[in-house]
Amino acid sequence: GESVGLHLPTLSVQEGDNSIINCAYSNSASDYFIWYKQESGKGPQFIIDIRSNMDKRQGQRVTVLLNKTVKHLSLQIAATQPGDSAVYFCAEFVSGGYNKLIFGAGTRLAVHP
Amino acid sequence: KAGVTQTPRYLIKTRGQQVTLSCSPISGHRSVSWYQQTPGQGLQFLFEYFSETQRNKGNFPGRFSGRQFSNSRSEMNVSTLELGDSALYLCASSLGTGNNEKLFFGSGTQLSVL
Numbered sequence: 001g002e003s004v005g006l007h008l009p010t011l012s013v014q015e016g017d018n019s020i021i022n023c024a025y026s027n028s029a030s031d032y033f034i035w036y037k038q039e040s041g042k043g044p045q046f047i048i049d050i051r052s053n054m055d056k057r058q059g060q061r062v063t064v065l066l067n068k069t070v071k072h073l074s075l076q077i078a079a080t081q082p083g084d085s086a087v088y089f090c091a092e093f094v095s096g097g098y099n100k101l102i103f104g105a106g107t108r109l110a111v112h113p
Numbered sequence: 114k115a116g117v118t119q120t121p122r123y124l125i126k127t128r129g130q131q132v133t134l135s136c137s138p139i140s141g142h143r144s145v146s147w148y149q150q151t152p153g154q155g156l157q158f159l160f161e162y163f164s165e166t167q168r169n170k171g172n173f174p175g176r177f178s179g180r181q182f183s184n185s186r187s188e189m190n191v192s193t194l195e196l197g198d199s200a201l202y203l204c205a206s207s208l209g210t211g212n213n214e215k216l217f218f219g220s221g222t223q224l225s226v227l
Contacts, residue, residue: 034215043117043203043218044156089156099146099207099216100169103156 012110019077021107023090026071030092034101035064035075039086047075047088077109085111115140117206117219125225131192134222136204138185144168144209145187146216147179150201159202162187163209191224199226 013019025033031052036044050057050064050073057064063076073090087108091101118137126132138145147159158171162181179189185206191198201223205216 036218041220043205043220046215046217049215091156099144099161099205099209099214100158100171101146101148101156101205101216102158103148105155 009105010108010110012112013080015080015082015111015113017080019075019080019084019109019111021075021077021088021090021109023073023075023104024071025073025090025092025102025104027092027094027102028068028071030094030102032093033064033066033073034091034093035062035073036089036091036103037084037086038089038106044089080109080111082111082113085109117204117217119202119204119219119222121222122220123223123225125227126194127227128194128196130194131190132194132224133188133190134202134204134224136187136189136206136219138187138204138206139217142206142208142217143185144207144214145181145185146205146207147187147189148203148205148218149173150203150221151199156203159189194226196226198224200224 034049035047038044048059048064061078065074087106089106090104120135144163146161150156161169165181176192181187201221203221205218207214207216
């Protein structure tokens with residue numbers, strides 16, 4: 001069946017450290033992936049995306065890595081700040097599924113001062 | 114540019130009632146998708162509309178329905194509410210011009226069924 005999962009449900013880091021959030025996906029036909037950040041009381045906020053023809057994409061303080069061989073995604077956050085505390089979701093689009101996203105379970109990132 | 118707007122923000126209903134939720138997409142966006150978020154099941158796709166037509170549908174019972182108007186605004190309806198329908202209902206919009214687009218989410222409608 002279709003599924004996108006996360007290895008770590010909760011990640012605690014010190015302010016200033018780098019964070020790495022991992023995600024495994026099961027559908028080899030997926031060709032587009034998005035990371036979302038969700039803060040309490042808000043909807044998911046787009047962070048960064050990557051298409052299946054890429055291995056790496058960088059944004060401001062964030063990097064997404066895609067390993068299609070093992071169907072694995074990771075989100076790296078540099079110099080983690082208290083404002084980064086939230087739940088992070090990876091999501092995949094299945095080719096031809098229009099805008100149907102399959103979300104992972106989510107990882108809670110807690111940043112400690 | 115205004116983001117995705119969902120109303121109402123909170124709703125309390127009782128079992129057996131029906132409810133209608135509203136979503137106004139970002140200006141210029143023609144695709145609207147709906148998702149249900151619960152602690153147990155996470156975020157699950159309900160359906161997606163484009164040009165007033167449902168293009169894709171998730172695995173939810175027929176009690177869940179939706180529609181889209183000519184101005185791209187969308188509504189979803191849940192009839193004969195059950196306790197398990199308590200959830201955050203999220204709407205997302207995108208341009209709708211192709212597959213695999215960035216989806217932008219609203220803050221959701223928190224539905225509680227008593």
